[in-house]
Amino acid sequence: MMPSRIALFISGRGSNMTAIAEHIRDGSLSAEIAFVAADREGAPGIETARTLGLPTVVCSYAELGRERAERALAAAVHEHLASWIVLAGFMRVLSASFVHEFAERIVNIHPSLLPAFPGSEAIRQAWDYGVKVTGVTVHLVDERVDHGPILAQAAVPIEENDTPARLEERIHCVEHDLYWRCLKDLLEGRFTKTGRRRMRREHP
Numbered sequence: 001m002m003p004s005r006i007a008l009f010i011s012g013r014g015s016n017m018t019a020i021a022e023h024i025r026d027g028s029l030s031a032e033i034a035f036v037a038a039d040r041e042g043a044p045g046i047e048t049a050r051t052l053g054l055p056t057v058v059c060s061y062a063e064l065g066r067e068r069a070e071r072a073l074a075a076a077v078h079e080h081l082a083s084w085i086v087l088a089g090f091m092r093v094l095s096a097s098f099v100h101e102f103a104e105r106i107v108n109i110h111p112s113l114l115p116a117f118p119g120s121e122a123i124r125q126a127w128d129y130g131v132k133v134t135g136v137t138v139h140l141v142d143e144r145v146d147h148g149p150i151l152a153q154a155a156v157p158i159e160e161n162d163t164p165a166r167l168e169e170r171i172h173c174v175e176h177d178l179y180w181r182c183l184k185d186l187l188e189g190r191f192t193k194t195g196r197r198r199m200r201r202e203h204p
């Protein structure tokens with residue numbers, strides 16, 4: 001079977017992108033990175049993508065505005081024949097029309113146990129709220145923020161004498177392990193669908 005082509009969208013340092021790229025390189029995830037896109041010039045992850053030899057696209061929301069930036073992103077997805085869009089720290093809300101164009105083909109990772117703490121600064125929100133357990137969610141993207149059907153979650157307990165920085169570090173470690181495993185299941189067609197529920201089955 002031909003590996004699926006994925007487009008990775010980032011805004012920041014791109015550590016999730018790098019983790020996915022490493023698992024593709026070592027053969028544990030069968031996929032091809034069609035390109036890496038950023039919403040702004042100077043996203044550190046774009047430099048990393050270049051050093052990894054990956055094709056890159058920058059669609060500056062600041063210069064183009066959301067509508068034109070999204071049109072450029074959609075054109076890149078078609079041009080590079082990507083069948084999945086993988087958001088890896090992409091800090092823009094995609095419009096309903098973009099989401100509909102790629103319905104059930106956009107995946108996101110979020111650093112909390114959704115539906116708790118959607119939006120930005122989720123780790124800080126959970127910390128400030130004083131929860132004892134937080135975590136990571138991988139979900140399909142729908143037209144609402146951090147809301148689509150959940151594919152996978154992993155819990156991260158807050159420890160005695162924890163600090164926000166240490167919690168963040170542990171959450172990132174969990175993200176780097178959870179995302180590629182979940183993508184593997186998704187690309188291999190292992191999820192069944194009943195309403196909002198997505199269940200993983202052993203055999204596709």
Ligand code: GAR
Binds near residue numbers: 012017089110
């Ligand atoms: C990750 O923690 C990801 O879950 C989060 O941004 C970070 C990006 O880190 N995404 C969101 O908060 C989306 N709502 P990275 O650039 O090092 O992969």
